[in-house]
Amino acid sequence: MSADGFHGGPPPGAAADWTIDQNWDAYTADEHAVWDVLYARQAALLPGRACDAFLRGLDALNLQRGGIPDFRQINADLERLTGWAVVAAPGLVPDDVFFEHLANRRFVSGQFIRKADQLDYLQEPDIFHDVFGHVPMLTDPVFADYMQAYGEGGRRAMGRGQLHNLARLYWYTVEFGLLDTPEGLRIYGAGIVSSRAESIFALDDPSPNRLGFELERTMRTPYRIDDFQQVYFVIPSLQALLDATLQDFAPIYARLDGAADIAIDAILPTDRVLTRGTQAYAAAGGRLGG
Numbered sequence: 001m002s003a004d005g006f007h008g009g010p011p012p013g014a015a016a017d018w019t020i021d022q023n024w025d026a027y028t029a030d031e032h033a034v035w036d037v038l039y040a041r042q043a044a045l046l047p048g049r050a051c052d053a054f055l056r057g058l059d060a061l062n063l064q065r066g067g068i069p070d071f072r073q074i075n076a077d078l079e080r081l082t083g084w085a086v087v088a089a090p091g092l093v094p095d096d097v098f099f100e101h102l103a104n105r106r107f108v109s110g111q112f113i114r115k116a117d118q119l120d121y122l123q124e125p126d127i128f129h130d131v132f133g134h135v136p137m138l139t140d141p142v143f144a145d146y147m148q149a150y151g152e153g154g155r156r157a158m159g160r161g162q163l164h165n166l167a168r169l170y171w172y173t174v175e176f177g178l179l180d181t182p183e184g185l186r187i188y189g190a191g192i193v194s195s196r197a198e199s200i201f202a203l204d205d206p207s208p209n210r211l212g213f214e215l216e217r218t219m220r221t222p223y224r225i226d227d228f229q230q231v232y233f234v235i236p237s238l239q240a241l242l243d244a245t246l247q248d249f250a251p252i253y254a255r256l257d258g259a260a261d262i263a264i265d266a267i268l269p270t271d272r273v274l275t276r277g278t279q280a281y282a283a284a285g286g287r288l289g290g
Ligand code: PHE
Pocket: 146, 149, 150, 152, 153, 154, 156, 157, 169, 245, 246, 247, 248, 249, 250
């Protein structure tokens, strides 16, 4: 995702579009080992939990070759499959820069990897979250189009001062989305698939609400960045998500301007309820499964 607000230009050493060379040769053996630990446990956990598009994408990217992926290799596959590329940045980039990249089918990834004592949690997205979490879905043609459309929509939303509403859509789909399938709920959100604990919590825990995705409802719902989600929104298909966002959001933004937020744990009479959560985890103070 991206950092908020004003920026005076890229940091020293970065290009005008905030990208840097991945400098793959500079990763240390310890850094590659952190990737391998994270990769091994998520690859074992996700069959039967992540959606088919994600698992297919993971295969297509050949990440099992081991170590932190080299973007030159990933991009050869991505380019062939959907015309996307992953580019490195020193950290979070400003919203307008982030959207510009998405609109041109470039996904911005952090270059750094977390330390060995941060395997389970860190707030700033690192290369494991960005590449393992996000890039497999970019091999799916429908999701690939959704992400590009989101980048274009982001630029429009910024111009209208509506970014906080659109950011919720990103959060509840790209980062924390669930997909309904005949075999049961599956994960497609990058924030979930890159987290061992949330890959379990999001599907199995009785605490969170799981509600049918409805575009405007989702954009009225705040989210938390520091703990497991209290509500997940479930889409019927990736195509349905793309279709719902193809409309012009201008009338939606006009309505949202006057609409109150919906409490994060609320269930409305109009919601399609898949799980009425106990909210026990949040009520006990959360703190990531402790
Ligand atoms: N259709 C949206 C608009 O008119 C753009 C958008 C597309 C936003 C896809 C999010 C996702 O602004």
